[in-house]
Amino acid sequence: MDPSEVEFLAEKEVVKIIPNFSLDKVYLIGGDLGPFNPGLPVDVPVWLALNLKQRQKCRIVPPDWMDVEKLEEMRELERKENTFTPVPSPYYMELTKLLLNHASDNIPKADEIRTLVKDIWDTRIAKLRLSADSFITQQEAHAKLDNLTLMEINTIRTFLLDSLNCMYKLRSNLQPGSSKGQFTDY
Amino acid sequence: MDKQSYLPVQPGVGMEDNFLSLDDILLSHQRLPIRTECVFPRLGFLEKSTDTQDIPLGTKMELPLWLSKGLYERKRKVLSVELPKMYREGWRTVFTADPNVVDLHKMGPYYYGLGSQMLHFDSPENPDIAQTLLQTFIGRFRRTMDSSQNAYNEDTSALVERLDCLEKALFRSGQSGLNGFQSWEKGQASQLTASNLVLNYRKRKITDLQP
Amino acid sequence: MSDALSDHGSDIQQDDSQEEDVMTPAELIAKLEEAWLNEKFSPELLENKSEVVECVMEQLTHMESNLQRVKKGDVKASVHRMEIDRIRYVLCSYLRARLQKIERFFPHVLEKEKSRAEGEPSLLSPEEYAFAKEYYANTETYLKTVALKRMPANLQTVDLLKAVPEPCVDSFVFLRVKERQENILVEPETDDQREYVVDLEEGSQHLMRYRTIAPLVSSGAVQLI
Numbered sequence: 001m002d003p004s005e006v007e008f009l010a011e012k013e014v015v016k017i018i019p020n021f022s023l024d025k026v027y028l029i030g031g032d033l034g035p036f037n038p039g040l041p042v043d044v045p046v047w048l049a050l051n052l053k054q055r056q057k058c059r060i061v062p063p064d065w066m067d068v069e070k071l072e073e074m075r076e077l078e079r080k081e082n083t084f085t086p087v088p089s090p091y092y093m094e095l096t097k098l099l100l101n102h103a104s105d106n107i108p109k110a111d112e113i114r115t116l117v118k119d120i121w122d123t124r125i126a127k128l129r130l131s132a133d134s135f136i137t138q139q140e141a142h143a144k145l146d147n148l149t150l151m152e153i154n155t156i157r158t159f160l161l162d163s164l165n166c167m168y169k170l171r172s173n174l175q176p177g178s179s180k181g182q183f184t185d186y
Numbered sequence: 187m188d189k190q191s192y193l194p195v196q197p198g199v200g201m202e203d204n205f206l207s208l209d210d211i212l213l214s215h216q217r218l219p220i221r222t223e224c225v226f227p228r229l230g231f232l233e234k235s236t237d238t239q240d241i242p243l244g245t246k247m248e249l250p251l252w253l254s255k256g257l258y259e260r261k262r263k264v265l266s267v268e269l270p271k272m273y274r275e276g277w278r279t280v281f282t283a284d285p286n287v288v289d290l291h292k293m294g295p296y297y298y299g300l301g302s303q304m305l306h307f308d309s310p311e312n313p314d315i316a317q318t319l320l321q322t323f324i325g326r327f328r329r330t331m332d333s334s335q336n337a338y339n340e341d342t343s344a345l346v347e348r349l350d351c352l353e354k355a356l357f358r359s360g361q362s363g364l365n366g367f368q369s370w371e372k373g374q375a376s377q378l379t380a381s382n383l384v385l386n387y388r389k390r391k392i393t394d395l396q397p
Numbered sequence: 398m399s400d401a402l403s404d405h406g407s408d409i410q411q412d413d414s415q416e417e418d419v420m421t422p423a424e425l426i427a428k429l430e431e432a433w434l435n436e437k438f439s440p441e442l443l444e445n446k447s448e449v450v451e452c453v454m455e456q457l458t459h460m461e462s463n464l465q466r467v468k469k470g471d472v473k474a475s476v477h478r479m480e481i482d483r484i485r486y487v488l489c490s491y492l493r494a495r496l497q498k499i500e501r502f503f504p505h506v507l508e509k510e511k512s513r514a515e516g517e518p519s520l521l522s523p524e525e526y527a528f529a530k531e532y533y534a535n536t537e538t539y540l541k542t543v544a545l546k547r548m549p550a551n552l553q554t555v556d557l558l559k560a561v562p563e564p565c566v567d568s569f570v571f572l573r574v575k576e577r578q579e580n581i582l583v584e585p586e587t588d589d590q591r592e593y594v595v596d597l598e599e600g601s602q603h604l605m606r607y608r609t610i611a612p613l614v615s616s617g618a619v620q621l622i
Contacts, residue, residue: 001437001438002366003367004370005490007370008483008486009430011483021472023473024473028476028477029422029423029425029426029456029457029480029484030422030423030426030480030484031423033476047483048476048479051476051479097371101373129331129332133327133331135604136324136327137324137327137328139324139586139587140586141583141584141585141586141590141606142583142595142603142605143603143605144601144602144603145571145602145603145604146601146602147602150622151367153571153622154363154367155335155363155364155366155367156335156360157363157571158359158360158363159334159335159359159360160569161569161570162355162356162359163327163330163331163356164568164569165199165565165567165568165569166199166298166352166356167320168567169199169200169202169302170199170200170298170302170319170320171320171587172200172201173200173201173302173316173319173320174313174316174317174320174588193497193500193501195561195562196562204560204561204562205555205559205560205561206560206561207562
């Protein structure tokens with residue numbers, strides 16, 4: 001999957017905005033939105049929030065977890081634990097990038113947040129590689145991957161799945177009878 | 187998004203081989219040392235070293251994998267295949283000791299592919315060969331992963347130099363995962379580019395104009 | 398603000414209640430997205446979701462015809478257009494993913510279709526079936542023109558069913574559990590391991606062989622990720 005497609009999915013997440021215009025309810029195919037009143041917070045999907053923001057029609061309220069103190073705690077926990085700790089949002093990386101790139105003026109300490117999230121990401125990716133390696137060397141058949149996000153899985157997906165496939169084929173060499181007929185005749 | 191305008195057929199790993207895979211076609215051209223176990227009548231012209239009419243029994247020569255596989259039969263011995271040296275016991279011991287020190291590109295470049303294909307020929311050593319192939323792959327996995335996931339925006343030729351073809355393909359898929367993410371992070375992912383097909387088409391047009 | 402857009406929501410509800418399944422448009426879109434991800438990540442071609450595709454198409458056309466009546470520069474209309482574009486992307490990407498798989502596995506896809514028991518639903522939509530057949534014929538003609546016809550008479554055929562690799566259902570996949578499952582058998586990878594069972598808790602994520610959970614993908618109990 002292309003990372004931009006993961007981002008596309010992240011754009012469906014809901015975020016609070018404070019509009020500076022008024023508009024009745026919008027009946028989208030995917031559900032109703034609004035009504036919008038100046039100064040009154042309202043929930044919208046990220047794709048719409050970013051669009052309105054670009055047209056200077058709203059202010060985006062950053063999600064609760066996008067906060068230096070909370071993220072620092074998370075970073076410490078992530079570094080301390082060997083397993084993957086629960087993430088504040090299944091799209092924490094994508095949302096950080098999207099909101100910081102398009103609405104950094106609405107997010108206090110944007111630069112610090114960017115660094116913290118990147119630290120958390122790096123720690124988790126290092127863990128992911130460790131687990132991938134042990135999954136291969138132990139020749140496991142099943143792994144539980146709670147708390148991993150789609151973007152994290154996505155960075156290693158093709159590589160890991162292709163490797164597992166190769167390993168499977170090399171392992172089936174061990175039981176020569178199990179493979180297809182001696183010589184395939186086309 | 188997929189940048190390729192067509193889907194190449196992937197090589198079959200292990201004992202399978204894919205008829206339409208370019209890699210497998212190249213693999214099937216690897217030469218194997220063989221010994222003839224019967225007379226090959228009127229085929230002497232294939233053997234450049236002598237000018238007899240037939241290839242006599244007991245001649246040692248090299249044949250491509252596809253031909254050896256085609257002529258090999260279990261019941262009626264037409265030829266026997268010698269194990270290439272990197273699959274023999276001496277090298278197997280080296281692989282078992284530390285699979286990371288071996289230059290599989292030099293050895294191969296189809297180390298895993300050819301090794302698996304060798305299992306088509308009866309040999310008491312087959313179980314050991316299969317086991318060594320698997321353990322070598324596992325033993326080298328970490329290196330392949332780390333190098334493919336850490337090298338961003340640098341010359342990777344030194345990293346892939348010692349990899350076998352199969353590992354190289356894995357290295358590339360690791361790199362595409364990493365590069366995809368990095369360019370997304372930098373905001374380059376959203377730029378749409380013309381498909382290869384269109385670009386090639388334009389190129390062809392220009393060359394057509396300059397005969 | 399145009400009334401054409403405001404009454405849209407209630408319109409749909411009525412349309413749908415006449416059909417067998419009562420599904421809100423939002424649920425329909427969710428279904429499409431599920432099908433999209435499953436198709437993207439499963440190693441084999443899944444059953445076609447023609448009804449979902451058709452309903453989504455209907456929704457899009459309906460919405461687009463409503464938008465025709467709205468004057469340019471309308472804020473609401475631009476929001477609707479963005480949503481339509483997003484849905485259309487998923488729809489196209491889903492159909493494209495299926496076509497790619499058909500191109501990759503065409504002889505096997507057609508073989509499965511041939512051996513399908515009566516009454517059993519087809520993997521392919523009628524359009525996809527036509528595509529697969531044409532792709533098969535084109536490949537055969539191509540091979541014949543460029544090479545086979547120059548071969549000795551006894552070597553002029555290629556068994557495409559053998560020449561084109563089958564989907565590898567032993568591939569691993571990532572999945573998220575939507576409905577709790579008990580006693581899923583995990584087969585051992587090596588001789589010195591033993592098989593064991595796992596429970597798949599709702600909301601948990603796993604990495605395992607596609608073969609083990611393939612029926613759960615079609616039933617909708619797990620989502621590939």
